Amino acid sequence: MKTQVAIIGAGPSGLLLGQLLHKAGISNVILERQTPDYVLSRIRAGVLEQGMVDLLRKAGVNQRMDREGLVHTGFELAVQGRRVHIDLQGLTGGKTVMIYGQTEVTRDLMEAREACGAFTVYGASNVQPHDMKTxxxxxxxxxxxxxLRLDCDYIAGCDGFHGVARQAIPAESLKTFERVYPFGWLGILADTPPVNEELVYATHERGFALCSMRSATRTRYYVQVDAEEKVEDWSDQRFWDELKSRLPADLGARMVTGPSIEKSIAPLRSFVVEPMQYGRMFLVGDAAHIVPPTGAKGLNLAASDVSTLFDILQKVYADGRTDLLEKYSSICLRRVWKAERFSWWMTSMLHRFPEADDFTRRIQQTELDYFIESAAGRQTIAENYVGLPYEIVQ
Structure with a gap:
């Protein structure tokens, strides 16, 4: 079998790249190790930057998102019981974010791929890239x-942090940057109405908490826990009690609780590899970088990688611009590191670090106070949260 672009991984980044390529008349095949049902069972992010929303519209998979997604013009920071509104729309010249779950994005992309007849191989095991520098x-x-064998012009490694694409690159050809945080997020999904119409990021002496949502009737809540905590030690009631203790009293009082649909603990890390390409193989999304979820950047960074790679490949096939291929990594990494910085900053400001002394905690509080009390500081938070602009490929 032969195609122009071989894509490893049928998560949202692989499917989005495949959809964009198909619409541009560039043939592609996706190889996925798991089944479609397994891929759709992953519970992931739900805050889409303006740039990703625009990219999904460009791919023609926006109909359900525009109908069911929740446009948010701001969010709240709850700091030691005080609520501060960050006016995203007002501070960024009209930009917003969309609340629409990653599972729903993936479902829309799967259905679009099936409808257009593009080829996906599910249950493809032991995938191995070969001759990447030829x-x-x-x-x-x-x-x-x-x-079986799949011949191609280019390979896109969209198979996540634990995938085969990055592992197929010789270790001496990559430089790794990593920070592992001494805590995780315990999250639950519940069919309860959101406690607030906007997301609430809360910092408290007991630790961080986040009130998020997937829809007007389904909520996603998180609390910071020690890295060694076990999810089975957390009953639903213990979770709700802990969450309420970290929120301003008025929010805690009106919170509607209920049985959890899903409950899990996610470790937090920052991770980047450089470069993001090896010969004719390009790393996309989590295969190349991980961010702590505090800044809602993981899925959105993958989308910006997809946008860059698509723009380059479109120009390669339409205009013969093979000179652009070597620019992929540098273009992506400029945006990746800015998002890594914002995610690290949000994590550092809002979480309790067990090793922090009194001086460090006071500096942490003072820096957060400065940003939320300053118009320039709030604007900096807002422009990073809605997503920095995609770099033009030229």
Missing amino acids: DSPWLSYEQDGET
Whole structure:
């Protein structure tokens, strides 16, 4: 089998890239290790930057998002019981974010891919990239006990942090930057109305908390927990009690609780590899970088990678601009590191660090106070939260 672009991974980044390429007349095949149901079972992010919303519209998969998604013009910071509104729309010249779950984005992209007849191989095990530094890269994979080959012009590694794409690159060709945080997020999904019409990021002496949502009737809440905590030690009641203790009294009093649909603990880390390409293979999204979820940047960074790679490949096939291929990593990394900085800053400001002394805690509080009490500070938070602009490929 032969195609122009081989994509490893049928998560949202792989599917979005495939949809954009298909609309541009560039053939592509996606290889995915799991089943469609497994891919759709992953509970992930739900805050989409303006740039990602625009990209989904460009891909033609925006109909349900525009109908069911919740446009948010701001969010709140709750600091030691005080609520501060960050006016995203007013501080950024009209930009907003969209609340629409990653699972729903993935479902829309899957349905669009099936409707247009583009080819996805599910249950493709032992995927291996070959000859990435030649003009004729290819992938081997196994399906139903048979070893198969997919020839291509380019490979997009959209298979996540634990995927095979990055692991196929010689270690000496990559530089890794990483920070592991000494806590995680315990999150639950519940069919309860949101406690607030906007997201609330709360910092408290007991730790961080986040009140988020997936819809007007489904909520997603998080509390900071020690890294060694076990999810089975947290009953629903213990979670609700802890969440309420970290919120301003008026929010806690009106919170509607209920049984959890899903409950899990996510570790927090910052991670980047450089460069994000090796020959004719390009790393996209979590395969190249991870951010702590505090800034809502993970899925959105993957979308900006997709946008950059699509723009480059479109110009390669339409105009013969192969000179642009070597620019992919540098273009992506400029935006990646800015998002890493914002996510690190949000995490550092809003969480309790067990090793922090009194001086460090006072500096942390003072810096947060400065940003929320300053018009320039609030604007800085807002422009980073809605997403920095995508760099033009030229």
